[in-house]
Amino acid sequence: MFDALSDRFSDVFRKLRGRGRITEENISEAMRDVRTAMLEADVHLDVVKQFCAEVQQKAIGAEVIKTLHPEQVMVKIVHDELVGLMGPVDSRIPWVANAPTVILMAGLQGSGKTTTCGKLAKYCMDRGKKPLLVAADLKRPAAIDQLEVLGQQLGVAVHAERDHQNPVKVCRNGVSLAQRQLKDVVILDTAGRLAIDEELMQEVANVAQAVSPHQIYLVLDAMTGQDAVNTAKSFNERLELDGVIFTKFDSDTRGGAVLSVKNVTGKPVKFIGVGEKLDRLEEFHAERMAGRILGMGDIVSLVEHAQQQVDVEEAARLEAKMKKGQLSLDDFIGQMEKVMGGRSLKDMLKMIPGVGSMMRQTEMEIDEGEIKRMKAIVQSMTPAERANPKILDASRRRRIARGSGTDPEDVSGLCKQFLQAREMMKHMAGMSMMDRMKFGSQMANLSMAGGKLPQFKSASKPKYQPSKKDKRRDRKRKSR
Structure with missing residues (x-):
């Protein structure tokens, strides 16, 4: 999401960079390009007008035209305005002192509301809470059945009543059950509805009035564009929303609704769904999202994701092996899988500052099968070979290539890259976290300066290797 908008912003800043000293006319021209880009991204018209007017006013007030690097000042102004457009946001759920905290989930049909209830339950469990789902x-x-x-x-209890059609009664009984079972959180999965369906809108209003939820979240499909903003406006008129959750945020859509909903409704985006799995619900941070839109990456979210995936004791053990330069291929692959945690390689690279924009500019192709x-x-190596790839000779490489369906050159390339990475990790072991992040970003930019990642050859059938018996038979045949 936001790839097209990011490209357009990059083009605008590149034009400013190429002009040297600029004029107010240049700023106005840049704002016309920004206005077009935001409208193409399906951002609300009123939001676009206000955003462009404020950026232009601040750019002139900051005397951008007199600075030596006007594009850098413009990037800072646009970044701050994007943050103001989407924030401020407190993405945390305010837990009540007298449990349980009651959360009502509302949304349209097909927006992914029931799945998001499961994701929110997983989010609560990861923070030490005991949730109850109410169907x-x-x-x-x-x-x-789905819930x-x-x-x-x-492993979460679900309260369901199949013998009647009274959602108010179900929710009341669910909250009472949570109080008896000492649950910390109750998540109410209400019926999906159309915004124009008066009967169902009244039903969810009755549920809210009966159980007095502490938080009311509206689940919206990020792919629906401006319809999502109009829906949020309609729901907010009937319910006092506390926040919005956007689903399908990993889709290839324009994403203008995310930039518009806070300005139009006054309600912040609290969470975003970035995948189908139940752990793919992320807190929304306006500063980080603005950084992604402008191609600055999101190194903070990347580090947080890595910390969630890696166990503390395991990390300490690996740290000790890194310092000694004893990291094995098993450790390397195991940690790579943990850190990625179901994300694609492309998504992970985009979060490194500078890499996302470079990938778009060079049209870098990422082979997710690598x-x-x-x-x-x-996995085609023996334990001894995984621990010390230096012992691999030509015969071993051929055997590993046959077992993995690759070429011997691929095996050699992987081992060479791993040994280089192990030396780099040994060098980084004594650095602080900030120094590691800077060093990692520099190495990532350097390695991809050629426009694409090192790639394996496409998997080919292993070449036929004659056995000793076949060779003897061939020699006898030739001697005759």
């Missing part, structure tokens, strides 16, 4: 969607067939399946996957091929090569 109050009595309109959609199999909605209760129960999600509850089984998470990780699988690397894993296949490592």
Whole structure:
């Protein structure tokens, strides 16, 4: 998401950079390009007008035209305005002192509301809370079954009543059950509805009035564009929303609704769904999102994600091995899989400052199958070979290549890259976290300066290697 908008912003700043000293006319021209880019990204018209007017006013007030690097000042102004457009946001859930905290989830049909209830339950569990899911969607067939399946996957209790069609009663009983079982959080999954459906809108209003939830979140599909903003406006008129959750944020869509909803409704975006799995719910941070839009990356989210995936004791053990330069290929592949945690390689690289914009400018191709091929090569090695790749000779490389469906050159390339990475990790082991982040960003930019990542050859069939018996037979045949 936001790739097209990021490209347009990059073009605007590049034009300013190429002009040297600029004039107010140049700033006006740049703002016209920004206005067009935001409208193409499906940002609300009123929001675009206000955003461009404020950026232009601040640019002239900051005397951008007199600075030696006007594009850098413009980037800072645009970044601050984007943050103001989407924030401020407190993405944390305010837990009440007298548990349970009651959260009501509302949304349109097909927005991913029930799945988001499961993701929110997982989010609460990761923070030491005991949630209860309440199946109050009595309109959609199999909605209760879906929530129960999600509850089984998470190990979370689900309260459901199949003998009647009264969602208010279900929610009341669910909250009472949570109080008796000393649950910390109750998540109410209400029926999906259309914004114009008066009967169902009144139903969710009755539920809110009956149980007095501490938080009311509206689940919106990021792919619906301006319809999502209009929906949020309609719901906010009937319910006092506390925040918005956007789903399908990893889709290839324009994303203008995310930039518009706070300005139009006054309600902040609290979470974003970035994948199908139940752990793919992220807190929304306006500063980080603005950085992603402007191609600055999001190194803070990347570090937080890595910390969530890696165990503290395991990290300490690996740190000791890194200092001694004893990291094995098993450690390397295992940590790579943990850190990625279901994300694509492309998504991870975009979060490194400078890399995302370089990938777009050079049209870099990322082969997501390379990780699988690397894993296949490592799994075709013996334990001794994984611990010390230096012992691999030509015969061993051929054997590993046959076992992994790759070429011997691929095996050699992987081992060479790993040994180089191990030396680099040994060098980084004594650095502070900030120094590591700077060093990692520099190395990433340097390694991709050529426009693409090192790639394996496409998996080819292993070449036929004649056995000793075949060779003897061939020699006898030739001697005759």
